[in-house]
Amino acid sequence: MVIVGAGYTGLWTAYYLAKADPTLRIVVLEKETVGFGASGRNGGWCSALFPASARKLAALPGSSRSAAIEMHRAMQASVNEVGLVAAAEGIDCDYHKGGTIVLARSAAQLARARAEVAEAHEWGPGDLRFLSRSEVETDVRATKVLGATFTPHCAVIHPGKLVRGLAAVVERRGVTIHESTPVSSVEVGRAITPYGVVRAEVVVRATEGFTPGRAVAPVYSLVVATEPLSDATWDRIGLADRPSFSDHRHLIIYGQRTADGRLVFGGRGAPYHFRSRVRPSYDEEPRVFAKLQATLRDLFALDDVRFTHAWGGALGVPRDWCASVGLANGLAWAGGYVGDGVSTTNLAGRTLTDLILRRDTALTRLPWVGHQSRNWEPEPFRWLGINAGLRAMTLADAEERLTRHNSQIARLMGPLLGS
Secondary structure, eight states: OEEEOOSHHHHHHHHHHHHHOTTOOOEEEOSSOTTTTHHHHSOOEEEOOOSSOHHHHHTSTTOOHHHHHHHHHHHHHHHHHHHHHHHHHTOOSOOBOOOEEEEEOSHHHHHHHHHHHHHHHHHSSOOOEEEEHHHHHTTBOOTTOOEEEEESOEEEOOHHHHHHHHHHHHHHTTOEEEOSOOOSEEETTEEEETTEEEEOSOEEEOOGGGOOSSSEEEEEEEEEEEOOOOHHHHHHHBOTTOOEEEESOSSOEEEEEOTTSOEEEEEOOOOOOGGGOOOGGGGOOHHHHHHHHHHHHHHHTOTTOOEEEEEEEEEEEETTSOOEEEEETTEEEEEOOTTOHHHHHHHHHHHHHHHHTTOOOTGGGSTTBTOOOOOOOOTTHHHHHHHHHHHHHHHHHHHHHHHSSOOHHHHHHGGGTTO
């Protein structure tokens, strides 16, 4: 068995395969180092979020309303599974399940929060709750809060600790990881490297945002982190149970309180680069870093806080914003998580294991299995479209600040963004 990519997808797949059949010979090939991509540099949300909406999942060929609900439940179970494996295998990754609170800080955001709760009750077990302003303030003291939504189905983790710990676990189980080993081609029965051809009955492509071609577009997400904050500052902010946090704006933001007392805060806004180029220099966008710092300062009135770290990286976005996993003719794949990959990769690893071992299970019948997103448009249309979409979300938030009504720009963009 050969797996291309030593991020969460590749390592979870190796873990469950080795656990299911210790006699398998499993090799993981990685161009850089373990966790070099999004797995080692994300914002640390291990959530039940899936990039495509329940309605979209239910509308997939061969899917249904009940299948979409089962996908939702499988994502919830994956959040718990990551914590269970970390505890069982001794992976110290600062896992803590405090849920997610998404603040509503304008009239338009408040209406959107109520609508999301109503939709969640229609499509799932109804575990997304609306919180009043007073309920929010008992746990989170943010500015301009009118209400919020809360789900218990999210944990926070340290991404680097998780991916490195998982790599150590799979190596103890007999899996071989070859770092600094680029793969130039994945074909039926083999992966081609500069050092020779690795042959296997099944080849797994687990390259996510680094996947060549037009299957996914690498879109950058950037993150900043504060110094460890004082107890007095935390008393002022709240977040005592370490929930992940965001608000209901259109341009995505995400944050967490780390185990060592920092605020880690990220978001979109960095440009997509022509012809899907991914380069180390793109990890740094001073303009976006400054905007993230300003947003976090505004969110918690943090004028006196120092920022000590900033980083970024690419994540994989399929054309229809729907992640997928599958196996056909000896070639397996998983990816297109649109930034929701920390727990989704775990589900992918378990699902790929069942597919590879030819097991017919509840996981192999989920609606994302075998899904094929259509390719992105050729350049320059891909560059124009993606960057126009990013700009549109920024304009949508500005529109709502001016009109105090739900954005018409966002409504028009919704079908292109997984809604």
